[in-house]
Amino acid sequence: MTYVKPISTLWWLRRPSYFLFALRELSSVFVAWFVVYLLMLVSAISAGPEAYHRFLDWSTGRVLVLNVVALLFVLLHAVTWFNLAPRAMVVPHVPPVVVLVLHYLLWLGLSAALAWVVLR
Amino acid sequence: MSTFHNVVVVGGGGAGLRAAIAVAEANPRLTVAVVSKVYPMRSHTVSAEGGAAAVAGPDDSLEEHLYDTISGGDWLVDQDAAEAFVQEAPRELLRLEHWGCPWSRQRDGRIAVRAFGGMKKKRTWFAADKTGFHMLHTLFQTTLSNPDVVRYDEWFVTSLLVDDGQVYGVVAIELATGRVETVIANAVILCTGGCGRVFPFTTNANIKTGDGMALAYRAGAPLKDMEFVQYHPTGLPFTGILITEAARAEGGWLLNKDGYRYLQDYDLGTPTPHPVLRSMELGPRDRLSQAFVHEHDKGRTTDTPYGPIVHLDLRHLGAEVIDAKLPFVRELCSKYENIDPVKELIPVRPVVHYMMGGVHTDIHGATSLTGLYAAGEVACVSINGANRLGSNSLPECLVFGARAGQAAAEFVTSTRTAPGAAVYAQARDAQRLLEREFARHAEGSHIGGRERIADIRTEMQTAMENGAGIYRDGESLAKAADRLRDLRERFGRATVDDRSRTFNTEAVALLELSFMLDVAESIVVSALHRGESRGAHQRTDFPGRDDERFLAHSLVRRTPDGGGLVDYMPVKITQWPPGERVYGR
Amino acid sequence: MADTITMQVARYRPGQEAEPVFQSYDVPLRKEWAVLDGLNHIKDHVDGTLSYRWSCRMGICGSCGMTVNGSPVLSCATFLTDYAPGPVRVEPLRNFPVVRDLVVDIGDFMAKLPSVKPWLIRDDEPPEGEYLQTPDELDDYKKFSMCINCMLCYSACPVYALDPAFVGPAAIALAQRYNLDSRDEGAADRRDVLSSAEGVWACTFVGECSTACPKGVDPAGAIQRYKLTAATHALKDFLLPRGAR
Amino acid sequence: MRRRSPEPLVWLLFSAGGMAAALSVPVLLFLFGVAIPLGWLPRPDHAHLLTVLRSPITKLVLFGLCVLALFHWAHRFRYTLYDGLRLKKLSGLIIVFCYGGALAGSAVAGYVLLRA
């Protein structure tokens, strides 16, 4: 004769931390969107300069809004991902902070490198 | 309803679990039940902080551990029992290591040991300052691997089934359902722990209500040396939470309100910056707690809303030592006192901590009733005498838990007596009796008014503190005895508002209170009769030790009218005749 | 500071209520009072019928877990003043069947615990003395040995709420406590349960278990580490031909 | 014999994808999705981008990123549907949709990149 509390489908609204978790999980959708966007960009570039510029023109307005939202989600993904990394990856004799800092350094370095390749 | 097991262990603390494993190992054909009013890993062994003593290194010897134990107990120690204890303690602690206990280690991977009060050598094994926690969880997890150990978690034992001087099982309430059940057995091992809750200010958990002592007492087994109640010198005010002796073993100082290491005034040695074994802060608990009372009388303690205090100073140890060796102390201080021992003084005062006395057993854990065994804090095998040394209790649970388990296994294997019809009849009666008892307490209309359980309990605790505290005399004890008689009468009118069967904790509190009243009375009667001062029993009207008359164990038996009858039995002395207890010299 | 605080306590008495209801009590607000002290005050002086578990009141026995203002906490280590001026809402731990008032049924955990074999497994006979273990080796699993089985992590974990078959944070952390113990050789015996769908793979790393844990066990980390171990194992199984294993 | 579960392998793909996405997606999305369209940064020269894109290394890297990121999505989204919307009953369908989607997406990515 125990009481079992029913769980609502909207359980992730119940606590801020659960909500943040739900957002984090949702970030995957925007990662997928990025793949779509990237492939569209690649097609546009390979189709010639006009297509490329048309694509960039198209990328303003509504698409831009979508991309801004996607960027926020992707950033959320990146930050949560790196913050959790030291918990899964335990390197003997290396304190977790070091693992954390290394991840962020790697992120920074790689981002700079990619930007350089693109903007060179 | 009733179930049958060859052996029933009551209690799932250190002693109970060790006993259960011992039964299963002694004879795999036996089934053994562990009946406990809380899940085993909630048992109070979990709170033990400091460590467990057993001779470990080549620079130590069994002789020395034995001598420390005997002199620490003010010669009220049965030397044969203590000998068995010091001999078997190392093996038991080692077994725990083999089962996975995370003992603290030295650099080379061997077990580390620390100093402890009243011990001449470093021989206290420890797992940081959560020794009891790690030992209990290791034992519990080890029993999980053993399908022969059947558990009855959250079953509250209310009485023993006794027929013709032999014990055949227990009556218990399954708390979740409120059903009264019986577990029939050929032997019962009591491992229910101590009774600190008889006093108002204690390190003991809520569950330490002396149930097993009362169960045995009511069944006709005598209790031994009940007047010896240990006060620990360093409990936090208000909560009574223990600051382990290890804090002093690592080098902590006790300071009075002038910042003076006052123990030097009480024949406990001279202060040195580093801890010296068996000296000053590493003196035995009885002497340290008594010194506090004298300091208080001299007006050199600090007053707080929760009584007078002195200070424990760990600041000079530094954050590194404290975090490595005493992390839990730091955690407890910051949580419950909002102070950081790295930078601040810890307020402490003596607090009821441990029961030297208990159900009288021989060195195999056998009581005076056939088929009934006892081990751990509930028992009195007489290795602790008039004052237990810190860190002797945990190994005692293991050594005598194992011994009681083996003895019970042997007993049930070799005897053929089966519980007769009388036992089953008793089992049936028990249910009706309990129901009637509750109906009585649940009835609203009592002649002479209703009584709250908590009020009676509080008054009992005050009576004990005032009458049978660190210092007592004939008058204070007699007054306490009067109060207890009075309270027993009022207990008859105590009411239970909770009529539910499901997890009725008020009913549990009522039963526990009735157990505690019995235990309290046995303490007071025993203390009244002992006209001397020895160890933890200090009579201001008899300030000296009197080996002529009282080098003897007191045995208290329950009389039919509920009173206690005291007589004495000799102390077993094999090697060391009574001598002077010398500390710091 | 006001000298009383209101505690709204969830009451559920089977047969009497169909679902929990809240009952309000005013209790003295004292600096050193934990939520548990408030409950004890109610039980001793106001309403003896209130049921809850507690024992050590020093945060080590693990029996007094409750939901206080929505978060799973040890009620003996959570202070009333932190919720002043109140009210303080005290409910039973979430994700467990409620037996009565603040008492929940943790039978599910107790049944799962043995399945991950949380005990030292060795094939050989123990040595004469101790198994050697350096302080560094002790550090490898120390954190995971601190679990007091208080169930706060289960109460915090939404995956456990949704999928009661999930082995759960504390049980997995305890399995890891032995897996990472240099004396233990039982990792292979624990693998089946841990790497099943109800084992580590059910966990989506919400991380709330570690946030709730009062003893710094970090079950989320334990689970995540085991995922890595299990995945590496699976990869080896997958890549290496049968005979080479 | 232990029941072989594909869970560890898809989890590895999920993790690798999570890492790849965390490291490289924010900057790429910032550049091509926000900064360049907004004109915060000059549009990169088409010829330059084409050269970069035509390099086999770029193709390989982008292909890897796409595949991993898609599997990252597939795995995480599967659990989002399980837990967030409590659709575990539809597990079979969800698995086909998510991992199937990731496979299809990978094929498209391969095609687009090869052709480029």
Ligand SMILES: Cc1cc2nc3c(=O)[nH]c(=O)nc-3n(C[C@H](O)[C@H](O)[C@H](O)COP(=O)(O)OP(=O)(O)OC[C@H]3O[C@@H](n4cnc5c(N)ncnc54)[C@H](O)[C@@H]3O)c2cc1C
């Ligand atoms: C704060 C603290 C610190 C300590 N530190 C140390 C130390 O450092 N070193 C040392 O050697 N000693 C120490 N001690 C003493 C030592 O911990 C105890 O004496 C010892 O743990 C007692 O173990 P036990 O098995 O006898 O009883 P417990 O662990 O108290 O177990 C009693 C068991 O009996 C069960 N039980 C009781 N009544 C009933 C009933 N009616 N029905 C069913 N079951 C029942 C309970 O559920 C429980 O399982 C300390 C004690 C305290 C209080």
Ligand code: SF4
């Ligand atoms: S892991 Fe932490 S929260 Fe979970 S049961 Fe253990 S101690 Fe409690």
Ligand code: F3S
């Ligand atoms: S909260 Fe639950 S989902 Fe995993 S990380 Fe902790 S077990």
Ligand code: FES
């Ligand atoms: S009462 Fe023991 S943990 Fe709170």
